[in-house]
Amino acid sequence: MEEAKVLSTLKEYFGYDKFRPLQQKIINSVFEGRDNLVIMPTGGGKSICYQLPAILLPQVTLVISPLIALMKDQVDGLTANGVPAAYLNSSQAVADQEAIFQKIEKNELKLLYVAPESLQVIDRFLSDGLVSLIAIDEAHCISNWGHDFRPAYTQLGYLKNRFPSTPMIALTATADKATRTDILKQLNIPKAEKHIASFDRKNLSLEVRPGIKRFEQIANFVGQRKNESGIIYCLSRKTTEELAAKLKAKSFKAEAYHAGLSHDERIRIQDDFINDHSHIICATIAFGMGIDKSNIRWVIHYNMPKNMEGYYQEIGRAGRDGLPSDTLLFHSYADVVQLQKFASNAANEEVQLAKLDRMKQYSEALSCRRKILLNYFGELKQEDCGNCDICKNPPKFFNGTTIAQKALSCIYRLKGAEPITTVIDVLRGSHNEAVLSRNYQNLKTYAVGSDISWHNWQQYIIQLINLGYVEIAFHKKNHLQLTPLAKNVLFEGEKVQLANVPDRKAIQEQAEKKAARTNSSLFEKLRQLRLKIAREEDIPAYLIFNDATLKEMEKERPMSDEEFMQVNGVGRQKMQDYGYRFIKEIIAFSKEKREKKGAKKGKTYKVTGELYKEGLSVEEISVKRKLAPTTIFSHLVKLYDDGEDIDLSKFVPDSDLQAVKNAKAELNEPGSLKTYYLHFEEAIDYQTIKLALKILEKKEA
Missing domain, CATH: 1.10.150.80 (HRDC domain)
Known part of the structure; x- marks a missing residue:
């Protein structure tokens, strides 16, 4: 296929003048009739790799896609761009399906989207010659090693046997080496060309916070992004509903989404989100795979994901248009315990627990998070990213031994029978019921940390947990308890290095100013x-x-x-x-x-005039208005031209005024201020010359 034709098609139908990395190479491989495996991050431009060839290939392109919503979204987008496309699913009437088949026979359709469950319906109508290309979207679903295995995908292996001369392209955003190998095996395309794009989504900021007072933090976060769309992922259905209700109570346009809702309700919620009738979806991981919404500006994980693949795919739903977007992950040990329980019932328990451990390490990191994420997918990076919370506020360590001793001593005196919130309340000397009802105000550690903010205490104690001095007893209502290592700090003089806590107020103010602009x-x-x-x-x-x-x-x-x-x-x-x-x-x-x-x-020059009339000097006006003296003089000249009572002569010595008058008579064509300046051999400055000429001009008039 001629390159000029391909590029003109790219502009004509998709509006772009050039391809993103790898796209053109993949498209050329398709035109050459080869099979291809494409690993490209969400928002990296996977769809164009088969949609553009589909426009130029002689017959229809068959696209296998896992969700009806995803198919509908893709077809709507293609139709808006002037590309004839349709989707087929089991819920359609026979007449509607027949109309689609007639379009294929008349060669009036370029792309047909089909769920794997509906393949048998089309098998009777399509022969080898009628299909130019087969695209398998979300190809990781075919593999047991993938994080989102779907049994319906396992039947796709027969397609290569059914259409041996038709090129196949398998696409996914997340697949490690084992999953990639399995995809090729299952699809019967062992010789497919592999195209692995960078996993680095530079436009996504990465941030992790402790999972304490989550709702308050979320309300503040979304409050700064009121007109922007975002998703909040939760582990349980109950959490999605409770969180959505709380956000609605604060006047946010939020909805809960989970598998327990009826089909019609799920479709309504998805459509409202896609069409910007609602801005926030509180969802289980069932949501998002079918959403091709490019302007999702943020993703929050209310609970920790079970593995890095899921996390990467879910944050990848933000910023698909390449614009800056935010991701926020709340990390808590209670989530870790819950996910460990889920993994213990799985067939591949050992693999799942290992992946969960990597996720935990990512959450607790004090080094560039993007490097950890990319390294996981085999993309080794040396330099820090500059767009994660660690890079933006690199931890500066200090001798935190005294702080550690206060916290550990407080936990000891509370006999390991209180959660982090009460421990902090005692350290800060709070007078709330949790403290006073148990007479904790009488403890020696009561108010010993009143000079440290609640938030900072929370951060320091979490660091002590990560350092192994404190543990959370999940089976005892999340009580904090000392580990054997704590005695080294309390009794044996061991020093503790703690990281400074970033100034969240300053960060918040900066975000609010940006939102206002x-x-x-x-x-x-x-x-x-x-x-x-x-x-x-x-x-x-x-x-x-x-x-x-x-x-x-x-x-x-x-x-x-x-x-x-x-x-x-x-x-x-x-x-x-x-x-x-x-x-x-x-x-x-x-x-x-x-x-x-x-x-x-x-308005600004009139303000200067008012101050002048009050008797302030040019220097005083300059300081008061935070403007340069030259700007103040230009305001006075403007007021002078407008006929205001401004005495410019007091800024020009009589001798200089006479000198400029003489020079004006001497110079036949005086021209610019520079002519005068050079005439006086730089003895009279530009400002004085300008004012003198104004005075003379008015006198002559």
Whole structure:
């Protein structure tokens, strides 16, 4: 296939001028008739690897996909781009299915999405010559080694036998070496070319926090991102419902999603989220695989995931458009114990426990989290990422022996019979019921740590747990108890190095300022327009343009059809459908900004005039307004031109005024201020010359 044709198709239907890494190589391999295995992170552009060839190949491309919602989303997106596509599932009427088959026979369809359970339905209608390409999406589902094994996928091995001359492309976002090998074996494509993209999603920030007072932290987190979409993953159905109810009570648009809901209810919740009617989904891991929503800006894990693959796939649902997005993981030992119980009943218990242990190590790390994550998938990185909580606030260690002794002594005097919250309350000298009802105010350790904040005590005690001095007795209501190592600190002089706790208030204030700036931007105006059009057409907003495309519009400010077509993500069909309205919004915003700037400028010189009339000197006005003296003089000149009572002569000595007057008469064509400046051999400064000329101009008038 000619490269020019492939690139023009990329721009025409998908709106991009160039490919992402590996995409073109994979597409060329498909056109050459080879089988391919593609390991590419969520949001890395896997879909284009088979969707673009499908447009140019002579017959239909068959796409095996695990979920109806995922199929519907993909088909809606293709249709919006002008690509003929359809999906087939068991819930459709026979007449609807027949209409699809007729389109295939007439060669009017480019892509057909099918669930693995529906393969038997199409087998009777498709022959080898009618299928140009077979794509297996979420291919890790076929492997027992994968983290999301699905029995229905095991039948896919027959496809290569059924269509031996048809190239096959298997795609997944997460697969370690064992899973990759198994996918090729199960699909009968042992000689497939392997394309493994970088797992590094640089746009995702990674953060881990202790799992204490989670709701308060979540409410604060989402409060700074009110108009942004996000997912909160929970271990249990009950937690999803309780969390969603609490968020609703605080006026957040939140919904709970889990497998216990009816089919219709799950579809409604998914559609509301996709169409931005709700912003937050509190879900079990059943949610998200079928969501191709590109503008999810954050993902929170309320509970710790059971392995790194699941964690990576779930955080990968944020920022699929490549824009900065946040991920937050809450870590607690109670979650670890719960997940250990789940793993103990599994057939591959040993593997699951080992994977859980790696997840735990990631959560407790004091080194770059992205390096740990990438190393897990075999992508070895030497440098730190700069976009995780550890890199942004690298721990600085100090001699925390005294703090450790206070905490350990308090736990000892409480006889290991209280959880972390009560331990901290005693250390800080709280007067609440938990303390006073048990007479803990009489303990020697009561209020010995009143100078340290609640949050910081929480962080220090968690560090002591990680260092092995303290353990949590989960079977005794999460009571903190000393380990044998604690006596080394309490009685034998062992020193303890603790990490400084980052200033969360400063970080929060910074985030709030950033959110305030974002809400008044052109991006927000374009986002509102996109939402309005989405409501009118009853399609998800991100299918019109994704956030990355809106960001580029904000930066480039296209004001003509030609300029608009240059924006990444704008194809011919979308230019025709939406270009006029977006260009109109950009022009209106630019005009409004110019007017505001003019109004602001007008207001600022009048403030200077008021201060001048109060008798303040130029230097005093300059200090008060935090503006340069030259700016203050320019304000006074403007007021002077407007006829205000400004005496410029007091800023120009009589001798300098006469010198400028003489120079003006001598110089036939005085020209610029620089002409005067050079004429006086730099003896009179620019500001004085400028003011003198203004005075003379008015006298002559």
